[in-house]
Amino acid sequence: MKKSSIFFMLILTLMVGLIVGCSLSINDNNKKEPDDDKKVVTEEPTDNTNPDSENDTTPPVDEEKEDDPVTDPAKEDEKTPEDEEEQQNEDPEEQKPDKKGNADQGNEDAIQVVANPASIEVLVNKQFKLPDNYSPKDLVYPNVRFIFSEKVDKRKMRKEAATALEKMFAGAEVDGILLAGASGYRSQATQTILYNNYVKRDGKEAADRYSARPGHSEHQTGLTMDVSGSDGKCAVQDCFGGTPEAEWIAEHAHEYGFIVRYPKGKEHITGYQYEPWHIRYVGLDIAKEIYEQNITLEEYFDAVPVGAN
Numbered sequence: 001m002k003k004s005s006i007f008f009m010l011i012l013t014l015m016v017g018l019i020v021g022c023s024l025s026i027n028d029n030n031k032k033e034p035d036d037d038k039k040v041v042t043e044e045p046t047d048n049t050n051p052d053s054e055n056d057t058t059p060p061v062d063e064e065k066e067d068d069p070v071t072d073p074a075k076e077d078e079k080t081p082e083d084e085e086e087q088q089n090e091d092p093e094e095q096k097p098d099k100k101g102n103a104d105q106g107n108e109d110a111i112q113v114v115a116n117p118a119s120i121e122v123l124v125n126k127q128f129k130l131p132d133n134y135s136p137k138d139l140v141y142p143n144v145r146f147i148f149s150e151k152v153d154k155r156k157m158r159k160e161a162a163t164a165l166e167k168m169f170a171g172a173e174v175d176g177i178l179l180a181g182a183s184g185y186r187s188q189a190t191q192t193i194l195y196n197n198y199v200k201r202d203g204k205e206a207a208d209r210y211s212a213r214p215g216h217s218e219h220q221t222g223l224t225m226d227v228s229g230s231d232g233k234c235a236v237q238d239c240f241g242g243t244p245e246a247e248w249i250a251e252h253a254h255e256y257g258f259i260v261r262y263p264k265g266k267e268h269i270t271g272y273q274y275e276p277w278h279i280r281y282v283g284l285d286i287a288k289e290i291y292e293q294n295i296t297l298e299e300y301f302d303a304v305p306v307g308a309n
Contacts, residue, residue: 120160120283122221123301126208126271129215133188136222144169145180147232156185158222161257161281165225168256177248178230182277186219209273218261223281236277246276254291257284266296269304 114122117130124130141155142162157165172179192214198207218224228235229245240246250260261280262272290300298304
């Protein structure tokens with residue numbers, strides 16, 4: 001009886017062990033499933049962050065490009081008023097011919113600084129001025145008569161103009177006309193002194209009719225010469241008009257590339273009174289056209305001041 005009890009206890013212990021073992025095995029299996037789920041979840045972002053993954057279709061974000069306005073098509077098409085104005089200024093159809101040395105003719109009443117003061121065809125008047133203290137680089141002394149003997153700056157002209165002046169004086173002499181120079185190149189400093197003196201003497205309004213303000217004088221270009229008869233009578237005076245010398249200049253100056261810069265009846269266009277002694281070198285072609293059409297340099301360049309017509 002005692003042995004059977006022991007045997008029964010052993011069998012019971014084995015059965016309890018088997019039951020406990022099965023229970024533990026079932027629990028272990030149930031725990032593995034969520035672990036596997038967790039592995040799937042955690043592995044997905046790992047694959048997405050792999051730059052070599054074929055399944056990664058999300059493009060990388062370029063922070064510099066997002067901040068760069070050039071890559072924004074909407075911003076590329078945007079134009080500020082300043083951009084539109086710059087584009088208009090660069091449009092050659094909106095500009096006047098550059099050959100006269102001026103920037104543009106946008107506002108004819110406004111004073112503008114000429115862009116190319118060294119141009120033979122430069123337009124200098126009340127609306128267009130030379131750069132401050134401009135001085136030509138090729139000034140020379142023309143070999144012609146003058147009404148004074150001193151070798152001073154007002155004898156000078158630019159080389160091309162000086163050569164043309166020598167030919168014109170020689171041509172006049174062939175026709176029995178003896179011309180002489182009265183005043184050529186004039187610096188801005190000298191023009192300032194002259195203009196201020198005229199204003200003090202005659203008043204500003206009167207002075208502006210016959211004297212250029214500093215920076216606006218054609219004499220500063222080195223392309224102008226005031227001409228007189230060899231005797232110096234009526235030099236740079238109204239009485240020079242009608243003299244044989246003045247009449248010869250009016251008829252023949254263009255043959256040498258010169259024009260009478262301030263003709264009679266054109267005061268409202270040039271801004272200055274008639275000066276038959278003031279000749280300006282512009283070259284043969286322009287001089288011929290201006291003479292044949294009986295126009296001014298302003299009219300030639302279509303630069304007539306507003307209200308002058």
